[in-house]
Amino acid sequence: MHPDAQVRLPADTAYVAVLRMATSGIAARLDFTLDDIEDLKMAISEASALVLADATPSGSLTAEFFLSDGRITIEVSADVADATVPDPDGFTWQVLTSTAADVHAAAADGRLTVSLSVSSTASSARA
Template sequence: MSHTEPQSGESESALAGVELRMAAEPTQLSIVRAVAADIAMRQDFDLDSIEDLKLAVDEACSTLISLATPGAVLIAHFVVADGSVQVSTKVGSQRSAPPDRESFGWRVLSALVDSVTTWVAPQADAYEVHIDLVKRSLGTVDA
């Protein structure tokens, strides 16, 4: 686990995050779930919201692992902002299409968080598949 390093042009609030880099293997999912739960607890999320975030992060990372090239690194970046936890995940893939938004897993993921997006970014010889999600605590519902 590494704390993000400042890059030119980034605001201080964008640096208040935690980034995990791990093998894109199912055995690593417990680590990313534990970090998600810890961050949500520290933000005083209620127990249901903590569990929702854990399950959502697990589903996002599981989806990316299924798309990963052999030996790929899964990256999960967590940022706390305005009473919400923002999670950006990505992995290297040979697949040029985003995850299936009609799948059961995607529907579950969408139901657990306030917003979820996915896209694919071309790389030199492959692609990078992204899934970003936001979970707000119950006390920060938009007015």
């Protein structure tokens, strides 16, 4: 399955703000509420923190967006020297799971990926 949108940036925390802006713009186009967008931006920040913790300096930070009616699934990944899945008992993981649903992590082929989904409360209120 191909993503509906993709953002590729240098694997540096300075670029997380760019990723947050892109994410909020996509969510706004899907009619997410302001609260939903803030939750999504926080989730992206936390996912980025997890994948960038051990990122290789010359690697990339990538976000792939899979869009559906009232829902965004985002896969945030980075090139890492030692691809290990984050501790699910860690603080960052706990914050991430409180702001997003269906949170998963995978480590393979020198990349760490965190996948998360967020649904719009506006679309569930209309249903």
